[in-house]
Amino acid sequence: MPPTPxxxxxxxxxxxxxxxTGQPVCKDCFFxxxxxxxxxxxxxxxxxxxxxxxxxxxxxxxxxxTVLAHVLSVLNKRYDYGLDLxxxxxxxxxxxxxxxxxxxxxxxxxxxxxxxxxxxxxxxYGWTMDKIVEQVGRRNNCTFCGVFRRQALDRGAAQLGxxxxxxxxxxxDIAETVLMNIMRGDIARLGRCTAVTTQSEDTIKRSKPFKxxxxxxxxxxxxxxxxxxxxxxxxxxxDAYRGHARVxxxxxxxxxxxxIVDIIHSGEQFVLEQNVQKGMKAMQTCLRCGYISSNDLCKxxxxxxxxxSGLDRSALRQTQDNSSxxxxxxxxxxxxxxxxxxxxxxxxxxxxxxxxxxxxxxxAIEIR
Amino acid sequence: MASTSDDxxxxxxxxxxxxxxxxxxxxxxxxxxxxxxxxxxxxxxLEFGGGLHLLFSSQPRHTINLPRFVPDSDxxxxxxxxxxxxVKWMKGNLLSERxxxxxxxDGVRPGILVLINDADWELEGELEYELRDRDEVVFISTxxxx
Numbered sequence: 382m383p384p385t386p387x388x389x390x391x392x393x394x395x396x397x398x399x400x401x402t403g404q405p406v407c408k409d410c411f412f413x414x415x416x417x418x419x420x421x422x423x424x425x426x427x428x429x430x431x432x433x434x435x436x437x438x439x440x441x442x443x444x445x446x447t448v449l450a451h452v453l454s455v456l457n458k459r460y461d462y463g464l465d466l467x468x469x470x471x472x473x474x475x476x477x478x479x480x481x482x483x484x485x486x487x488x489x490x491x492x493x494x495x496x497x498x499x500x501x502x503x504x505x506y507g508w509t510m511d512k513i514v515e516q517v518g519r520r521n522n523c524t525f526c527g528v529f530r531r532q533a534l535d536r537g538a539a540q541l542g543x544x545x546x547x548x549x550x551x552x553x554d555i556a557e558t559v560l561m562n563i564m565r566g567d568i569a570r571l572g573r574c575t576a577v578t579t580q581s582e583d584t585i586k587r588s589k590p591f592k593x594x595x596x597x598x599x600x601x602x603x604x605x606x607x608x609x610x611x612x613x614x615x616x617x618x619x620d621a622y623r624g625h626a627r628v629x630x631x632x633x634x635x636x637x638x639x640x641i642v643d644i645i646h647s648g649e650q651f652v653l654e655q656n657v658q659k660g661m662k663a664m665q666t667c668l669r670c671g672y673i674s675s676n677d678l679c680k681x682x683x684x685x686x687x688x689x690s691g692l693d694r695s696a697l698r699q700t701q702d703n704s705s706x707x708x709x710x711x712x713x714x715x716x717x718x719x720x721x722x723x724x725x726x727x728x729x730x731x732x733x734x735x736x737x738x739x740x741x742x743x744x745a746i747e748i749r
Numbered sequence: 750m751a752s753t754s755d756d757x758x759x760x761x762x763x764x765x766x767x768x769x770x771x772x773x774x775x776x777x778x779x780x781x782x783x784x785x786x787x788x789x790x791x792x793x794x795l796e797f798g799g800g801l802h803l804l805f806s807s808q809p810r811h812t813i814n815l816p817r818f819v820p821d822s823d824x825x826x827x828x829x830x831x832x833x834x835x836v837k838w839m840k841g842n843l844l845s846e847r848x849x850x851x852x853x854x855d856g857v858r859p860g861i862l863v864l865i866n867d868a869d870w871e872l873e874g875e876l877e878y879e880l881r882d883r884d885e886v887v888f889i890s891t892x893x894x895x
Contacts, residue, residue: 385872398871405872444765444799444891553891596891600799600862601869604763604889612765612800612890627892631859 389414396605400595400638408605415598419590420456422577429578429588430462435543437469439534440489440497442482445549447489447610448599449591453547454493468493469537469546471530472501474509478616485611492609500537502529506685507712514617516688522617525688528680532672532714538585539718550589553596553634556641557626559648564626568653575648584673595641669707671717682707682714764798764889766809790814791882793835795843799890801861806845813843815880832865833876835886862889 385395387407395405399414406414423429430436438453440446450468457464470486472479483499490497503509506529514522538546555575562571573579580586591599603610633640666672667679674680689711707713795811802809818827819834833855840852851858856876863870864887865878 384868394868395872396868398869597862600889600891603765604798604864604887605867607761607763609761610763610765612798614800627860631892635859 397598397601400597400634401593401642403638411598411601411605415594415602416452416455416459418593419452420460422593423456423462423590425577429590430464430545432463433465434463434545435465435467435541436545436547437467437498437534437538437541437543438495439546439548440468440470440486441549442470442485442489442611443549444603444608444610444612445551445554445591445596445599447485447549447608448603448606449547449549450489450493450495451606451608452602453590454495465543466493466495467541467543468495468497469534469541469543470497470499471533471537472499472503473526473530474502474511475616476511478613482611482613485609488609496541498537498541500533500540502533505529505533505536506681506714508685508688510617513688516691519617525684526617528684532679532681535585535672536717543585545586545588547588547590549591549599551591551594551596551599552641552645553627553630555589555592555648556644557623557630559644560626560630561622562648568651571648571651572653575645592645593642595638667717670714672714685714686711762798764796764809764887765800766798766802789817791817791830791880791884793880794883794885795839796885796887797889798887799862799892801851801888801890804846804851805839805843811843813838817882829879831876831880832863832870832874832878832886835880836876857888858892860890860892862891863887864889 385405387393387395387410388404389406389410393407393409396408397411398405399411436453438446438450440450450466453464453466456462457466468486468490470483472483486497486499489495501509510522510526513525517525534546538544558574559571562568562574575592577590577592578586578588602608630641630644664673664675665677667674667682668677669682670679672679672681676683678686686707690708791814793813793815795813797805797809805811815830815835815838817829819830822828836852836855836857840848844851849858851861853859857863863875865873866885867887870878
């Protein structure tokens with residue numbers, strides 16, 4: 382086959398076939414369009430960043446967050462966003478899995494000159510994932526890890542004093558999530574999983590600048606830029622449900638590459654009606670740790686209580702005995718410190734109407 | 750146009766593995782099943798990224814010798830070996846575990862990117878690409894976590 386010329390500059394040899402458009406592009410034009418599309422996602426509408434904002438990049442050492450740290454550093458300079466960027470990593474305490482990727486993040490810290498904060502499950506919850514798996518087994522441990530990571534990121538951001546977390550979720554991830562939420566009937570999450578930025582009243586803002594970036598292009602970018610990342614698979618039960626959605630999506634992409642962005646667009650078209658939204662739970666703060674929650678106890682506190690009691694099953698069922706104080710002798714999560722005014726009192730608790738609703742049903746489905 | 754001054758680092762492999770995580774990153778192996786180097790063979794360099802090396806004896810780099818033409822074929826003129834032949838050869842000679850994580854039918858599993866001499870194989874004819882001496886083929890899995 383003769384070399385294909387770049388469809389943009391018409392001079393250099395094309396090295397990438399863009400999955401979104403099918404265009405063959407050369408290396409330089411590829412960098413240019415990839416970075417520009419991320420920039421466009423960032424400035425779309427009112428833009429996801431405010432000038433002078435402090436932003437933490439959720440950094441795992443994997444390809445997505447590494448490319449995100451690189452691209453954001455480049456764009457922040459090129460377009461003068463005026464952002465203070467930080468790297469924020471979570472150490473789940475999984476021997477032989479996180480060690481290498483945390484080393485990678487430490488190297489990224491040097492390469493990009495960004496301050497790095499590492500927060501561990503062990504420091505925050507008194508449990509490593511290794512210990513959790515020892516107690517609850519491999520079947521449900523992803524639930525613990527997911528809940529704990531989300532809260533750990535927010536707490537790390539609060540400690541850094543940043544207002545905004547960006548994550549490396551890419552177009553493939555979001556399309557997968559749309560499919561999973563449809564299959565689970567989780568309309569609450571379906572409604573918000575395609576948003577570039579999410580923020581409920583009391584949480585730290587989260588954004589996904591790679592919403593429209595295909596995984597293939599992220600991997601190609603990392604390869605052509607020779608970025609330092611670490612690719613590994615969690616040694617504890619990979620998320621099986623997501624795995625099925627992922628394989629299905631990759632099969633679709635092989636037939637029609639635009640399927641990924643098409644699914645994201647479909648997800649965006651789902652809008653919850655007002656009366657359905659009213660039926661869902663109002664947000665409050667956790668009576669024990671002060672973190673945002675739809676129940677008296679946030680999921681992390683409920684899971685931790687289960688672990689401390691040795692009741693792994695009940696932790697998953699989220700039975701709550703409505704006591705704001707942890708049982709004697711149990712380890713607890715430190716108070717969430719960002720919003721001291723939001724700390725609940727017993728009066729607040731009496732006022733909070735526990736609403737049975739879709740969210741609870743959804744939790745039951747999700748957790749199984 | 751993106752200027753090269755954007756480049757922050759230049760000293761990594763961009764493939765998601767570190768030397769310490771790979772068994773013998775510099776070792777060149779020539780499996781016994783491969784024909785010995787000679788007039789009728791070509792040398793092909795393979796590299797694995799995105800964690801794929803774990804399926805190939807944990808070695809990210811391999812140099813192999815392939816016959817120049819598909820053996821035991823009645824085709825006339827002789828048919829040069831192509832990517833389809835290479836993938837099949839890899840399954841039979843190089844893959845150390847979990848074949849389903851690499852192969853899918855005649856090809857590779859969706860989600861594995863292939864570059865031939867640094868070009869996306871989708872621009873090079875994919876399985877029909879005819880291999881030449883000293884070609885470099887890179888396989889990168891996108892299926893692992895980010």
